[in-house]
Amino acid sequence: MGANLTNRLDVSVAENQQISGRVKIHDLAARLGLSKSTVSRALNGYPDISETTRKRVETMARKLGYRPLSHAQAIRTGRVRAIAMVLNADEPDGHNPFLQEFLAGACEAASGFDWTMTISTARSEQDTLKVLARLVEEHKADGFILPRTAVNDARIRFLRHLDVPFILYGRTGYGCATPPANTSWFDISGETAIRKAVLRLAGHNHTRIGYVGSDLKFNYSHLRRDGYVEGLGIAGLPFDPELVRNGARTREEGAAESRALLGLDRPPTAIVFATDLAALGCYGVATDLGLKIGQDISIIGYDGIPECHYARPGLTTFNVDSHAAGARLATLLIRQIRGEAPDTLRELGEASLTERASDGPPSLTSEELAEKITKSNEHISGGTNQ
C-alpha cells in the first residue's frame, strides 16, 4: 500500500497508494490492528513491548514507508532532531574554502541519525548572539556547533546560561587555570602541526625561523604559537621575539607581517604561517623583493586551502580535513544531546602535511638575505605590492 518517496525513486511507480497520502502513525496502527500508542512505543524502544510486536511494527513501518514528522514529535518531546550552526559572515577571512566540505561532513553525519542541519548567519559577534537567541527561542535546533572558538567566547557563556547543548569546533579558555568543564569539543591539533613545521625547517638547516600568527582573540592562535615555541625548543634553536608576529588573518595582513619580518636586520630564512591565507600574502612580497620562494625564503602554511596547490611554487602546508571535522562535530553533538556527558565527548585530530615546493634548505644565510633585500628595496623602491 505505498512506499516512501525514497523507495519510489527506485520502484519508479508507487504501488497502490492514494495520492498525497502520507502514512501516519494512525494508519500504521490500523494496518497492524494495534493502537497508535503501542506503535509509538514499539518504534521508540520502550521496554514494555514484546519483541515480536516490535518486529512486526518495524517491518510494517518500513514497508509502508512510515516516517514520523519531526515537528509533530517535537511538540511533545521537545526535540526537533536538528542541529544548527551560525556563521559569522563578517569575518574578513571567513572559513570560505572549508565551508562546503565542512557542511557536507556535518550534514552527512546528521543524516545518518535522521537529523537535519539548519544554518544561519550573523554579521557581528553581537548579532551572532541575537541569532542564537532566536533559534533557541523558537527551538529550531536541539544543539549548536560553534565554529572558530575564541579564548573568551560569549556564545559559550550565553548557551551555557540557557542550558542549551553545544559543541566547539576548537578549544577555548587558553591560559585559564581550570579547563572549561562540561564542554565538548572537536579540534585539530594546530600546535602539533606548527611544531612539525618548525622541525621540518630546522631539518633543512634553517636557524632563523619566523612565525606569523593569527588574531589572538581566537583560541587556536595561542596554541599554534605555542607549537612554534615548542618546535624551536626541540630543535635547540633560540627563541627570538623579533621573529614572531601576530594578527594576520587576510592575505594583505599576511603580506604586511611578512614584509616586517623580512625587513629585519637579521631576517628569517623561513617563515611558518598560522594560516594559508597569510602565507599566500607573503608570495607577492617575496616577488617584489626578488626572493625565490623555496630557496631564498622558505614558507609553510596551515589549513590546506585549494589555492596552495595553484600557487607558484606550490605551498607546503598542513591540511585539515574539514569534511571529517564536520562529521565528527555533528556526531558528537548529537550524542551529547542524546545524553552522553560532554566531558567524554572531546576529540583531537591531526593535520596532514602536504609537501610542495615552498620550502627547502636555505640558499642564503640570514645576513646574505638581508643584504639582498636591502638591495632590492633600493632598486625598486616604487614596486607595487599587495
Add this chain to the structure above:
Amino acid sequence: MGANLTNRLDVSVAENQQISGRVKIHDLAARLGLSKSTVSRALNGYPDISETTRKRVETMARKLGYRPLSHAQAIRTGRVRAIAMVLNADEPDGHNPFLQEFLAGACEAASGFDWTMTISTARSEQDTLKVLARLVEEHKADGFILPRTAVNDARIRFLRHLDVPFILYGRTGYGCATPPANTSWFDISGETAIRKAVLRLAGHNHTRIGYVGSDLKFNYSHLRRDGYVEGLGIAGLPFDPELVRNGARTREEGAAESRALLGLDRPPTAIVFATDLAALGCYGVATDLGLKIGQDISIIGYDGIPECHYARPGLTTFNVDSHAAGARLATLLIRQIRGEAPDTLRELGEASLTERASDGPPSLTSEELAEKITKSNEHISGGTNQ
C-alpha cells in the same frame, strides 16, 4: 513578566520572569483575559477580531516576548516556516567561493520573514533526489532553492510531481519550444555579461576572440555561449566554430581548453571564459608559452571569485553578487509559498564588470601569436604546466 531572549541581550537583566518559563499562547491569553483562540486569530490577522483587541494582543505579545513555536504551528498549518537547499558536494567546481555569501544573503532574507534555512548535501544527482525526498517526507521545509539548474533537471520534475514549491537559481529548458510554465526563478544574465565581454575585446581591436564554455548540461552554459555569438554578431566579427570550446569546469579543464585554442593555426588573441576558474587555468598555460596576459593574450572571466583579485595580472571579470542572489531567491520563494503565482516571481539580474589587467589591445596579430607559440613549444617542450 519577562522579555524574550533577544531583548534580554539589551536589557541585560530579565524583569521578573520565572526561570525557563517560555511564554506560551496560553499565558498570553490568560494575561489578557482572552481565550487562546482569540489570541491566535488576532496574531494571524483573522478578520473577525476587533482592531482594538488586535492591538492589545500585539503589544502584550511584544511585551512578554511571545514567539510561537514554528513546529507547534506546523502540526496544524503544515508550514514549518523554513526553506531548504541541498548542495551537490561532488561537483568538481562546487560553488565554493560563493557559498558563504550566498547563504548569508538567503539566511538574512529568510530571517526577515521569521523563517529559517535548513541545508543538506548530496554526492550525486541521484543522491540529491533522495535527500530531497527525505526532506519532503519529513516536511523539514516548505520549499526549496535549486542551485545550478540543468537544461533538463531531474529535481524540477521530481518536486513538481510532488507539488512542492521551489525556485531555481538559474533558468532551465534551454532550447525548449515552450518555456517551463509555473516556475519561478532568479538568475544573473550571463549572456549579457559575455556579450559585453566580447564587445569590450572587440573594442580593443581584437578580431579573433575565443570562448571557453562550461558543461553543457547546465542551462547557463548555453546562454553564455549565446552571449558570445551575439557579441560577435554585434561587433561584426565572423563566427568561427574552431574558436569555441566547451566543458571546462575546473582550472585544469580550463587550462586544457586554453591550450587547445592557443595551439590553433590561427589562435585567438583574446579568450572569454564562462567561469573564472577556467580563466585562471589559462594563466599557467600562458606562462608556459611565454605569453604575457593582457598583452599577448587577453582574458576575461565570469563569476567574480576572490582569486581574480590576487592573480597576476588581476583577472578582468564579471562579478555576480551572490549575497543579493541568495536574498532574492529566499524572498521570492517565501512569497511563492505564501501564495503568489510562480510565473510572477521571476527576476533577472546583471553581473558587474571589474576591470583589471588581464585584457587590453592585442600586442600581436593572430599570426604573430601563432609563431611565438610555436617557438615556445619547440623551446620548452618539457616545460611543466598544469
Add this chain to the structure above:
DNA sequence: TCTGTTGCCGAAACCGGTTTCGGCATCGAA
C-alpha cells in the same frame, strides 16, 4: 484455588498551537 506479580497493550491525556462552529450582544430596519 486464591492471590500477587509480571508482561503486554489500549484508552485517554497531553504537547502548543490553529481552526471550526456556535452563541451572545448590538444594531438597524421593518
Add this chain to the structure above:
DNA sequence: TTCGATGCCGAAACCGGTTTCGGCAACAGA
C-alpha cells in the same frame, strides 16, 4: 417591538505524534 444581520469572541475539536495510567491475561507461589 421584533427580527435578522453583523461584529466579536469562547468552547471545543483538531493536527500527529508521545507518554501516563490502568487493566487484562498469564503465570508463579502459597
